Amino acid sequence: MVANHEGGEAGGESSGVSRRRYAQVIAGLGAAGLAGCPSESGSTATPGSNDDTVEPTSTGDTETDGSTETAAPTATDREPVVDTIAYAHANSPDVFDWNPWTPQDNTAGDLWMSDLHGLRNVHTTNLTYSGTTVPTPHKPDHEEIEIMTWIEGWEVDAPFDWYDHHDDRSAYWSGDPHDAVAREKHNHVNFFQAGNKFTESATFNQRAEEQWTLHQWTDKGSVPEQEPDPTARNILETYAGPVDGDPPLHPSFTEPYLERYRDAGSRDQVTSVTDELKSDRVSLDRIALEGGTDEYLAGTGPYRLESMDDVGSERMVLHLDPEHPNAGNTNVEKLAIYWAEGSRAQTLKTEGVLDVNVGDVSPGAALNREVLPDYMQEFTRWLRATGGDMWKFNWNNPHLRNLWVRRALVEAVDWNAVSQNGWGEGGAQPLAHDTFLLDAQSEAIFSEEFLDQLHTYSRESNTENADQYMRRAGYSRQGGQWVDPSGNPAEIDLFATSTITEHVQAAQTIRANLANWGFGVNLSTQGWSTWSNNLDPNSGLNYESSLFWHGDPYVFQYYHDVGAWWDETLVAGSPTAPDPFEAKPEDTVDTQGKPIVQDVPNEPGAFEAPDEAGKAPELDDATEVNLVETVNRIRQPGNSEAELQEIYRTCAKYYNFYVPHFPFHQYMQGSFGNVRDFDWPDSAARAFDYERSFGIEDVLVLGGIAQASYDTEFEPPEEG
Numbered sequence: 001m002v003a004n005h006e007g008g009e010a011g012g013e014s015s016g017v018s019r020r021r022y023a024q025v026i027a028g029l030g031a032a033g034l035a036g037c038p039s040e041s042g043s044t045a046t047p048g049s050n051d052d053t054v055e056p057t058s059t060g061d062t063e064t065d066g067s068t069e070t071a072a073p074t075a076t077d078r079e080p081v082v083d084t085i086a087y088a089h090a091n092s093p094d095v096f097d098w099n100p101w102t103p104q105d106n107t108a109g110d111l112w113m114s115d116l117h118g119l120r121n122v123h124t125t126n127l128t129y130s131g132t133t134v135p136t137p138h139k140p141d142h143e144e145i146e147i148m149t150w151i152e153g154w155e156v157d158a159p160f161d162w163y164d165h166h167d168d169r170s171a172y173w174s175g176d177p178h179d180a181v182a183r184e185k186h187n188h189v190n191f192f193q194a195g196n197k198f199t200e201s202a203t204f205n206q207r208a209e210e211q212w213t214l215h216q217w218t219d220k221g222s223v224p225e226q227e228p229d230p231t232a233r234n235i236l237e238t239y240a241g242p243v244d245g246d247p248p249l250h251p252s253f254t255e256p257y258l259e260r261y262r263d264a265g266s267r268d269q270v271t272s273v274t275d276e277l278k279s280d281r282v283s284l285d286r287i288a289l290e291g292g293t294d295e296y297l298a299g300t301g302p303y304r305l306e307s308m309d310d311v312g313s314e315r316m317v318l319h320l321d322p323e324h325p326n327a328g329n330t331n332v333e334k335l336a337i338y339w340a341e342g343s344r345a346q347t348l349k350t351e352g353v354l355d356v357n358v359g360d361v362s363p364g365a366a367l368n369r370e371v372l373p374d375y376m377q378e379f380t381r382w383l384r385a386t387g388g389d390m391w392k393f394n395w396n397n398p399h400l401r402n403l404w405v406r407r408a409l410v411e412a413v414d415w416n417a418v419s420q421n422g423w424g425e426g427g428a429q430p431l432a433h434d435t436f437l438l439d440a441q442s443e444a445i446f447s448e449e450f451l452d453q454l455h456t457y458s459r460e461s462n463t464e465n466a467d468q469y470m471r472r473a474g475y476s477r478q479g480g481q482w483v484d485p486s487g488n489p490a491e492i493d494l495f496a497t498s499t500i501t502e503h504v505q506a507a508q509t510i511r512a513n514l515a516n517w518g519f520g521v522n523l524s525t526q527g528w529s530t531w532s533n534n535l536d537p538n539s540g541l542n543y544e545s546s547l548f549w550h551g552d553p554y555v556f557q558y559y560h561d562v563g564a565w566w567d568e569t570l571v572a573g574s575p576t577a578p579d580p581f582e583a584k585p586e587d588t589v590d591t592q593g594k595p596i597v598q599d600v601p602n603e604p605g606a607f608e609a610p611d612e613a614g615k616a617p618e619l620d621d622a623t624e625v626n627l628v629e630t631v632n633r634i635r636q637p638g639n640s641e642a643e644l645q646e647i648y649r650t651c652a653k654y655y656n657f658y659v660p661h662f663p664f665h666q667y668m669q670g671s672f673g674n675v676r677d678f679d680w681p682d683s684a685a686r687a688f689d690y691e692r693s694f695g696i697e698d699v700l701v702l703g704g705i706a707q708a709s710y711d712t713e714f715e716p717p718e719e720g
Helices: 022-031 182-197 233-239 251-263 269-280 343-348 405-412 415-424 441-444 448-453 463-472 501-517 526-537 629-631 640-657 697-702
Strands: 061-064 067-070 083-089 119-121 130-134 144-147 151-157 159-168 206-210 213-217 313-318 332-340 357-358 376-393 428-430 476-478 481-483 491-497 520-526 545-550 597-601 623-627 662-674
Touching: 083 343, 083 357, 151 233, 159 182, 159 233, 159 476, 159 629, 182 206, 182 213, 182 251, 182 269, 251 448, 269 481, 313 428, 357 697, 376 428, 376 441, 376 501, 376 597, 405 501, 415 501, 415 662, 448 526, 463 476, 491 526, 501 545, 520 526, 526 545, 526 597, 597 640, 629 640
Parallel strands: 083 332, 491 520, 491 545
Antiparallel strands: 061 067, 130 144, 151 159, 159 213, 206 213, 313 332, 357 662, 376 545, 376 662, 428 662, 476 481, 597 623
């Protein structure tokens, strides 16, 4: 059994922090104003809380050698200045719904009411589990704390099976065990509601072997029409342990639906069960311990919803469960969840009502030093290993199918300006390597020698290179406008979703750069539904280029063939299959028009190509590669580490030469909060190294790292 695992991926990845340690060390040195620093400034209680600041009190007189001395009070002889920590979620009590199968997902906030399932290292993406110990010198009573998570260890039996071992201390708020049995029932309902009841080739590949051990496996070909799916150990290891998804509902909710699915004798009956499941709202009063329906259908975390009296129109207040293993780590008795999104959430942040938040505090960012109270300060910042953005190309466009045009477009844009205008100064960092991976994965999987050999595209606008590449594409400039060999003006559509302001601002910068250079860009913004539908291969890929997110924990998730609109892999899906999500080796192109078979240079960094190179130029000193077969080999068992490394190198060389899309940066992530009423670790402390989902805030609070202060002194922030 692997317990408390924080190893690297198989295939050459290191388990340590990369050579750069990215930017977090430098950023950490710049994080100012940590709590606990002496200051003469005074303050009042956190807005929204009781003004109950407690002055130091005498512990009484003691006699020593016949004299009377007053013993100095220690911090823990006093009450902390606050008993509540506040966060906000885009939800409200009248629509909150823990049911993950409803068409409208209103579960936001549920992770604050469930156990941490595991801890992902923000620098390396490696995982660690129950029993993780972190130093906490900022606490007066704990030099270190041990964090309980729902998963305590795992094991893999390649090429099909893996086992998750759950911590037997985890329980629903009702006291019932939060175990592998509950998880299996939840996941089995999910299997049926996805339409698998009468799918002959589909099997439910999970079983609670013991109360606290869940056995899972990939398809073994155990039923007709099912192809076995033996999988490489390094990938099975990433399936084991992580449970980053919907917290399992209590069996009293899932078991009745599971039985009805099992009893259903027709597709219509299955549909009827699914319709009822989707409409069955799990509201707050169905999980509260008092004042609700007494169903207790969810809730497993250290902070409990004890009573519906604690639910208001502005916020709800959860109370620390003294029996929870993480309760002893903290002196914060309550967690307040404010119902807020958009401008309301922004107001709560700028007024200092919320005590912990995700985001950097940097010039140009929405939350900067000028808009926050002095006591709201950034306390850590790091380079986000799994978060970034790309410029996404559809090769079905006649310009974008030309290798030299794609290269020219990348060279013509100032990517430093794109990042700064979209995400603020210091909010993102252009990538150092052009491998299609983010830098965390590039530096973990490849040697420094290999990375140095690869071609590096300009991060600042290099119109000299761009001009040269356009001429090699057969284009000419006429009156300041580039035209193709047939005399057609060079222009493409670029759209971004209006719901991601940063993408809109970044797209405006790209358009301005290219317009000044003579390449037309028709920029439009679209609402989320329209934008996502246009990116969906099932809807015909109605786009030419778009700004899109980019980032996954594991290398094999990038070097993959997926056509789902919400993901962008090295190869897109199949244009010939009923389900376009996975490409086939026999396809000639993927859904985006990228050829499946390509000449890939033998030498890393090779750049030469024929003039007017099209989609699939013939190259010297190159090997013909079937890209689908290549990325599929990553998932197949039996590769040695050297063989796997060679596959990764092939994928990187393909991307580096063809630049099918252009990932241009990754985020600088940070956390900021109330340093007057709370003490936080030092900016580079290991206690800041862990996250669940996309932020470290719930680890800080639910793991017990956050510490209410015993005074209200803090160092004012530096100017600027």
